[in-house]
Amino acid sequence: MNENKLDSTTGTTGSLKGGIPPSINDAQSGFVPMEGDASFSNLLSKLLRKPLSIFHELETKEALWKIPVTFILISVVSLTVFGLVVGTFSWGDQIWAAPLKIVSGLMFSALICLPSLYIFTCIGGLEARFSTVVGMLCSIVALSGLLLVGFAPVVWLFSVSSTSAVFIGFMLLALWMICVGFGFTLVFRAGKAMGMTNTGHLLVWCLIFLLVTVQMTTTLRPIVGESDALFNFEEKKFFLQYWSEELQQATD
Amino acid sequence: MALIALGCGAYGFTVGLRNGWEMGAYVAVKLPLIIFITLIVNGLLNGLLGLVLGSGIGFRKSVQFLLTGFAIMAVILGALSPISFFATLNMPSSGDGSGRFAWHGGSLLMHTCLIAFAGITAHARLLHYVREFADSSRAGTHAFFAWLAGNLFVGAQVSWNLRPFFVSPGLKVEFLRDDPFNGNFYEAVIVALKNVSQI
Numbered sequence: 445m446n447e448n449k450l451d452s453t454t455g456t457t458g459s460l461k462g463g464i465p466p467s468i469n470d471a472q473s474g475f476v477p478m479e480g481d482a483s484f485s486n487l488l489s490k491l492l493r494k495p496l497s498i499f500h501e502l503e504t505k506e507a508l509w510k511i512p513v514t515f516i517l518i519s520v521v522s523l524t525v526f527g528l529v530v531g532t533f534s535w536g537d538q539i540w541a542a543p544l545k546i547v548s549g550l551m552f553s554a555l556i557c558l559p560s561l562y563i564f565t566c567i568g569g570l571e572a573r574f575s576t577v578v579g580m581l582c583s584i585v586a587l588s589g590l591l592l593v594g595f596a597p598v599v600w601l602f603s604v605s606s607t608s609a610v611f612i613g614f615m616l617l618a619l620w621m622i623c624v625g626f627g628f629t630l631v632f633r634a635g636k637a638m639g640m641t642n643t644g645h646l647l648v649w650c651l652i653f654l655l656v657t658v659q660m661t662t663t664l665r666p667i668v669g670e671s672d673a674l675f676n677f678e679e680k681k682f683f684l685q686y687w688s689e690e691l692q693q694a695t696d
Numbered sequence: 697m698a699l700i701a702l703g704c705g706a707y708g709f710t711v712g713l714r715n716g717w718e719m720g721a722y723v724a725v726k727l728p729l730i731i732f733i734t735l736i737v738n739g740l741l742n743g744l745l746g747l748v749l750g751s752g753i754g755f756r757k758s759v760q761f762l763l764t765g766f767a768i769m770a771v772i773l774g775a776l777s778p779i780s781f782f783a784t785l786n787m788p789s790s791g792d793g794s795g796r797f798a799w800h801g802g803s804l805l806m807h808t809c810l811i812a813f814a815g816i817t818a819h820a821r822l823l824h825y826v827r828e829f830a831d832s833s834r835a836g837t838h839a840f841f842a843w844l845a846g847n848l849f850v851g852a853q854v855s856w857n858l859r860p861f862f863v864s865p866g867l868k869v870e871f872l873r874d875d876p877f878n879g880n881f882y883e884a885v886i887v888a889l890k891n892v893s894q895i
Contacts, residue, residue, distance in 0.1 A: 492747040591748065594741035598850055601737055605857060605880040626748050695890070 475500050475637035482510045488518060491587060499634045502579040503572060512575070515582035516551075522589030523547045529596040533603035533612055534670050541674050545667050549660040554585050557653045564649040569641035580634055584627030584653075591623040609669030610694040613687070616668065617658065624654060662686045697732075697763065703770025703777075704728040708861075710780040711807055714787055715863045722871050726858045731766050733858075734851045735759065742843050751830035751839035761829075762843060765822035772814035780810065796865045804862055819844065856881035 474496040480486040482501070490498050502508055527543025534542075562577045572580075599616070606612055628650045635646055661667055662683040665676055704727040712723030735742075742762065743755030753761065783806060787799050823840050830836025855861070857876050863869055 492744065493752070587748070591741075591744055594744040597737040597740065598846070601850065601853055601857075602880055605853065605877045606883060607879055608883055611880070611883055611886075 475634075477501070477504070482508065482514070484514055484517070487511060487514045488590075491515075491518075491583065492590070495583065495587070495630050496634055496637050498583065499576060499579065499638060502576045503638060509575065512578050512582045515579070515586040518586040519550070519582070519589045520547055522586070522593045523550060526589070526592040526596050526599070529600050529603065530612075530616065530668060532600060533606070533609070533668055536670065537674060538666075538668075538670070542667055545664040549664045550585060550657060553653070553656045553660050554581055557581070557649070557656055560652060561649050564645040565635060565640065568635065568643060568645040570635055570638055572638055576638070580631045583634075584624065584631055587630055588620070588623040588627045591626055592619065595619050595623070608694060609666075610690050613661075613668045613690065617661070617687075620657065621654070624657070659683045697767075699767040699774075700731055700763070700770040701728045703767075703772075703774030704731065706777040707770075707773035707780060707811075710777050710784050711861060712863075713781070713784045714789065714803055715869050716789075719863060719869045722869075723861050726861065726871075728770075730851060730855050730858060733854045734847055735762055735766075737850050737854070738843075738846050741846055745842040745846070746839045749838045749842060750832070750835040751826070752835070753826070753830060753839055757829075758839075758843065761822060761826055762847070764825070765818050768821055769814045769818035772817060773811065776810055776814065780807070800862065800865055807862070852881045856884070 474494050476494075476497055478486075478490055478494070478497040478501040480490075487498065498511060502511055523546050524543045527546040528539065530546065531539040531542035558578065558581055561581055562574060565572065565577055565580075599612075599619070602615060603612060631650075632643060632646060635643060640646070659682070662681055663677075665671075665686065705724040708727030709720040709724040711727070712719035712721070739755065739759055742758040743753075746753035746755075746758045784803075787803060788796070819840075823837070826840045827833045827836040830839060856879075857872075859873060859876070860867065860870065
């Protein structure tokens with residue numbers, strides 16, 4: 445199946461089975477066989493340095509569930525660390541509630557967006573396995589989580605200095621958008637390397653995923669700042685309404 | 697690191713000197729500290745951004761590049777410090793006369809221009825090195841500007857935490873304010889903008 449994937453614009457095969465040398469375009473894009481095994485440290489290094497080689501591995505090797513599982517592990521650890529730093533803004537219950545909400549919220553968002561990602565990539569012309577699409581989604585969350593850990597010292601500096609929960613909230617939203625933007629860029633590159641002909645559908649999915657994760661911050665509120673209740677599921681709000689109300693309160 | 701400590705320390709001394717020898721010594725310590733703390737806070741992020749943006753520049757190299765950039769800036773500032781020293785000697789001390797606010801503003805403007813000049817010159821040179829070293833010139837440029845944005849964002853906050861540097865007229869000379877972690881730079885900017893809009 446994969447050998448037949450012909451990139452209409454370049455005339456080169458988009459995906460290769462093991463044993464066939466990669467084409468020049470594949471080598472340039474980084475969609476080449478992964479060096480080393482699927483160990484935790486190697487995957488971590490490849491995710492940062494040569495991420496497309498991971499997708500090549502997923503697409504050409506059999507039963508590689510180890511890669512998505514490792515990505516989930518990286519995501520959980522990274523988001524827990526980041527959540528702990530976010531929790532230091534309020535301390536108290538938030539020191540454990542913030543990491544729990546961030547990890548569970550993001551994992552749930554990813555889970556409910558998985559079917560649409562598979563369908564949208566198929567409509568976009570990607571003939572990838574379901575496990576590869578799972579790997580794509582896990583790579584978005586893992587890469588975003590790693591970058592959020594990179595931002596953790598910055599968040600800590602502002603959490604000890606700031607008095608405004610709204611400022612921290614908006615800063616965290618901005619940081620999330622930057623980090624998830626890197627994840628989206630990665631799946632676009634992977635999609636193109638694997639023969640995706642129409643990226644418009646993937647763009648729509650990215651917007652949906654972003655919308656879901658931002659709404660999750662409102663559903664699981666408060667993640668930043670103190671509150672009598674750890675959750676507020678009774679009062680239903682759209683995130684734009686919630687954040688505009690918070691901003692209004694802060695500026696009054 | 698020694699160059700940064702020496703160059704920025706010498707220049708920092710001339711910045712604080714207008715408020716006496718004690719403040720000169722404080723700023724001589726605090727100016728290099730801003731750079732070191734910013735690099736520590738952003739170290740992990742800069743390394744990750746360098747890799748993710750495809751420049752091939754990892755953690756160790758990103759720190760080396762940024763230290764080189766700041767060292768160039770420190771050398772420029774160190775070279776400018778005799779001029780800054782001479783200018784400070786020709787200014788009335790911060791507590792003197794009715795024109796003290798005007799002199800304070802003039803001093804602030806002069807140092808801001810000199811530090812900006814040194815920073816821009818050093819970073820222009822650093823950009824050239826990063827582009828040459830990176831896997832591709834484009835990736836190098838992206839990594840450089842990502843580092844620059846992160847360092848500016850954090851550096852502004854670190855300098856806010858380590859204030860005072862220029863000591864506004866009427867305020868006392870001290871190493872750190874009584875409440876260095878109360879509020880942040882961007883909140884202060886928002887409050888200032890709000891106050892301006894109400895005029």
